[in-house]
Amino acid sequence: MAAAAEAVSAATQAVAPAAAGTTTDAVTAASQVAHTGLALAFDKLEYSVMVPLVYLSLAFLLVALVVRIVKILNSPPPPYQLALYPARKRPWMAALGESLGMPQILKRSPALWVALLVFHLGFLLLILGHLDILGSINLVPPASRDMLGAGGVGLMVTLSAFYFMGRRFKGSYRQISIPSDYLLLLLLLFTFLLGDLISWGNSWTASGFVMTKQDFAKYFDGLAAFTFADPRAILHGSHYHMVVLHVVLAELIFLVLPFSKIMHAFLALPINAVRRRVWTHS
Amino acid sequence: MAEYTTLKTLDYKGLKCPMPIVKISQELPKIAVGEVVEVLTTDPGSLSDFPAWAKTTGNAILETKQESGLIKIYVKRQK
Amino acid sequence: MDTQLSRDLKRLFETRLNSAMKMYLETCTRCGNCLDSCHVGASIPEIKYTAVGRAEVIRKVFRRYFKMQGSFAPWLGEVLEFDDGTLERIYEAAYSCTGCRRCMVHCPFGIDTQQLMSIAKALLIGADKEPKLLSMLSDMSIAKGEGIEETKASYAEAITNLEADVLALWPTAAEAEGAFSRPMPLEAKGADLLYVGLAGAHSIVPAAAIMNAAKERWSLSFFEAVNFGAFVGDSRKMKAIAQRIIDEAIGLGVKEVAIVECGTAFRVMRHFMGKQPFKVIAFVELIDRYLSQGRITLDKSKITEKVTYHDPCQIARNGGVIEEPRRVLRALTEYFVELRPTKEENWCCGGGGGLVAMGEMEFRMKSSKVKAEQMRASKAAIITTACENCHSQLSDLNEHYALGMKVEFLSHLVAKALVRPGQSYRL
Numbered sequence: 001m002a003a004a005a006e007a008v009s010a011a012t013q014a015v016a017p018a019a020a021g022t023t024t025d026a027v028t029a030a031s032q033v034a035h036t037g038l039a040l041a042f043d044k045l046e047y048s049v050m051v052p053l054v055y056l057s058l059a060f061l062l063v064a065l066v067v068r069i070v071k072i073l074n075s076p077p078p079p080y081q082l083a084l085y086p087a088r089k090r091p092w093m094a095a096l097g098e099s100l101g102m103p104q105i106l107k108r109s110p111a112l113w114v115a116l117l118v119f120h121l122g123f124l125l126l127i128l129g130h131l132d133i134l135g136s137i138n139l140v141p142p143a144s145r146d147m148l149g150a151g152g153v154g155l156m157v158t159l160s161a162f163y164f165m166g167r168r169f170k171g172s173y174r175q176i177s178i179p180s181d182y183l184l185l186l187l188l189l190f191t192f193l194l195g196d197l198i199s200w201g202n203s204w205t206a207s208g209f210v211m212t213k214q215d216f217a218k219y220f221d222g223l224a225a226f227t228f229a230d231p232r233a234i235l236h237g238s239h240y241h242m243v244v245l246h247v248v249l250a251e252l253i254f255l256v257l258p259f260s261k262i263m264h265a266f267l268a269l270p271i272n273a274v275r276r277r278v279w280t281h282s
Numbered sequence: 283m284a285e286y287t288t289l290k291t292l293d294y295k296g297l298k299c300p301m302p303i304v305k306i307s308q309e310l311p312k313i314a315v316g317e318v319v320e321v322l323t324t325d326p327g328s329l330s331d332f333p334a335w336a337k338t339t340g341n342a343i344l345e346t347k348q349e350s351g352l353i354k355i356y357v358k359r360q361k
Numbered sequence: 362m363d364t365q366l367s368r369d370l371k372r373l374f375e376t377r378l379n380s381a382m383k384m385y386l387e388t389c390t391r392c393g394n395c396l397d398s399c400h401v402g403a404s405i406p407e408i409k410y411t412a413v414g415r416a417e418v419i420r421k422v423f424r425r426y427f428k429m430q431g432s433f434a435p436w437l438g439e440v441l442e443f444d445d446g447t448l449e450r451i452y453e454a455a456y457s458c459t460g461c462r463r464c465m466v467h468c469p470f471g472i473d474t475q476q477l478m479s480i481a482k483a484l485l486i487g488a489d490k491e492p493k494l495l496s497m498l499s500d501m502s503i504a505k506g507e508g509i510e511e512t513k514a515s516y517a518e519a520i521t522n523l524e525a526d527v528l529a530l531w532p533t534a535a536e537a538e539g540a541f542s543r544p545m546p547l548e549a550k551g552a553d554l555l556y557v558g559l560a561g562a563h564s565i566v567p568a569a570a571i572m573n574a575a576k577e578r579w580s581l582s583f584f585e586a587v588n589f590g591a592f593v594g595d596s597r598k599m600k601a602i603a604q605r606i607i608d609e610a611i612g613l614g615v616k617e618v619a620i621v622e623c624g625t626a627f628r629v630m631r632h633f634m635g636k637q638p639f640k641v642i643a644f645v646e647l648i649d650r651y652l653s654q655g656r657i658t659l660d661k662s663k664i665t666e667k668v669t670y671h672d673p674c675q676i677a678r679n680g681g682v683i684e685e686p687r688r689v690l691r692a693l694t695e696y697f698v699e700l701r702p703t704k705e706e707n708w709c710c711g712g713g714g715g716l717v718a719m720g721e722m723e724f725r726m727k728s729s730k731v732k733a734e735q736m737r738a739s740k741a742a743i744i745t746t747a748c749e750n751c752h753s754q755l756s757d758l759n760e761h762y763a764l765g766m767k768v769e770f771l772s773h774l775v776a777k778a779l780v781r782p783g784q785s786y787r788l
Contacts, residue, residue, distance in 0.1 A: 084705070085677065263387050303560070326523060326562060327560040330516055338500040
């Protein structure tokens with residue numbers, strides 16, 4: 001494994017194709033041929049996805065999220081109390097508990113509640129797992145070839161997303177679903193599946209993926225340091241296009257998120273507080 | 283008080299809120315403009331509800347009479 | 362649809378977009394947890410009669426006019442434009458919803474369908490398609506406030522004619538002399554409490570007897586508590602109607618306003634009208650207080666059959682008065698049983714939101730099948746409630762589904778069980 005990685009990095013530094021002998025080298029060699037025309041344009045497109053668009057989409061996400069949330073919460077308050085009774089002793093704590101624990105779902109459809117819990121926990125771990133790739137964050141030992149959860153986290157979100165999708169095709173659930181519900185789930189599912197492929201390839205095969213977690217760490221560290229280096233120099237092999245696709249889909253999620261129903265993640269607490277806050281003077 | 287004859291008597295005794303007004307609103311369009319009906323009710327609120335309703339809908343209350351436990355209201359369709 | 366109306370309706374929609382409303386419009390994930398929350402949907406299984414079905418009608422209009430996707434990808438959210446078909450769907454959503462907010466109990470976010478339907482109702486008013494009867498009743502209430510001086514004398518006479526009925530339930534007025542020596546004091550200066558009834562002596566006489574038994578220094582309002590402005594979703598009229606009573610209460614300088622057994626009237630007064638120099642209470646809260654203070658005593662031997670209680674939505678889950686009626690019932694009888702489900706989970710009677718006033722008999726009966734089944738399953742002989750609207754609807758259900766129950770106002774049972782001085786009774 002270490003030898004293979006060494007060979008890869010050696011090949012990267014060499015301008016001339018390294019001596020053929022291993023598959024890895026052959027793949028690397030192929031990608032080192034200078035591109036022209038359409039292939040060059042495609043390289044540039046892939047570079048845009050992998051570096052500048054990552055920054056742009058993340059910046060857009062943050063700004064749009066803040067603007068939208070501030071705009072919603074800064075709208076005039078409801079003219080009168082909209083609380084539901086019996087009143088809770090600590091309204092904000094109750095709202096927090098309901099936002100995180102979804103007791104209404106647990107009571108009425110326990111199977112959905114389990115799926116939701118798996119999905120949302122998985123999603124949080126997913127964010128953590130991606131941050132963990134950064135050289136400076138080490139939840140999992142950096143030498144390990146596994147991401148956080150060793151593929152299990154991806155399984156959590158993928159399986160639950162499949163469950164949500166299947167559910168949307170059944171009877172009444174189908175009738176209340178709108179096209180954007182399916183599309184958003186589809187977008188998430190494709191992103192998850194590609195992620196699974198990358199992370200499983202890494203952790204579950206004997207030789208590992210062509211790209212190792214350490215390679216991804218270099219890419220992430222490059223992004224964090226704003227080096228604007230082409231990740232193609234680090235991430236070798238034709239699987240690179242899958243990584244690019246994974247990143248494109250993630251960027252798409254960042255772009256649509258502030259305008260989608262994923263906003264429920266940020267509004268769950270204030271909206272639940274409206275239901276719990278009793279402020280009528282009487 | 284002007285002379286008038288009542289076309290019919292509507293018995294709204296003991297009705298719950300807001301049925302006396304709902305019923306008269308449904309009944310009045312069934313008679314001709316200019317005709318008068320007598321309404322029997324036990325609802326003390328009718329004494330202010332009917333005049334307010336008449337004002338709102340452009341009809342007229344010609345007279346109200348009270349006996350123990352019974353109120354009679356004479357309503358003329360004007361529109 | 363002509364574009365001017367379309368623009369006007371959009372502007373009208375915009376005026377309703379407060380922070381809570383925006384969250385109600387943005388947050389739904391269509392999880393479906395509310396699919397069987399609504400009594401209408403549970404009785405008539407159609408999506409348009411579910412909470413999410415109703416809310417989506419409004420959201421589809423929202424997405425069309427207030428979201429970017431409404432312009433460049435309208436198919437994403439199946440948007441609806443203002444046209445006759447849409448207005449019909451809006452009407453059907455708004456006036457098949459009783460505003461009971463049972464779905465809000467089940468929503469993981471607490472989305473308030475009644476609030477979303479208030480947008481629907483406002484749009485219908487803007488398009489001149491609201492139920493005209495409800496508008497007329499609202500206008501009548503407002504006109505009554507303006508012309509009250511002219512009819513005060515004849516109202517006072519009618520009240521005097523009812524005094525014997527009050528005295529039959531309780532033999533004395535609250536005090537022997539002065540302003541409170543009449544069984545039903547009107548414009549009584551120095552009163553601690555203003556009682557607001559409804560159209561109909563049944564909403565005044567038993568309450569008067571109870572307050573007299575408790576020696577309350579009370580005064581009877583000239584107005585009816587019900588608020589048709591709230592039913593038709595016209596907030597301006599709603600406020601004008603409530604303001605008549607607020608002015609009257611301030612004029613008399615009372616400390617409290619007790620609202621007759623009427624859910625909407627109570628919730629509007631207690632929760633929608635802002636801070637007032639008096640407290641607003643439901644009449645059942647007053648009875649509970651009298652009992653706990655020992656100001657009235659009830660004879661438990663009067664009721665020997667199983668009694669259940671229907672929580673009026675606007676008084677219980679939306680108003681906060683849940684335990685008081687139960688304490689009153691336990692003081693009244695040993696045969697009290699709960700409906701199942703009960704309290705905040707209780708099924709709406711199916712008559713709220715103006716439906717009883719509008720007639721709608723066929724729809725009310727069909728849409729409340731689950732309610733009738735719940736009543737029957739209680740095996741109670743008497744169902745009590747603390748809301749006029751519920752009482753009317755429960756009576757209609759009782760007859761339509763041949764349930765063979767007695768439908769009673771809680772206050773009526775209390776008035777009939779008042780223990781008179783020197784009378785023997787069972788506690």
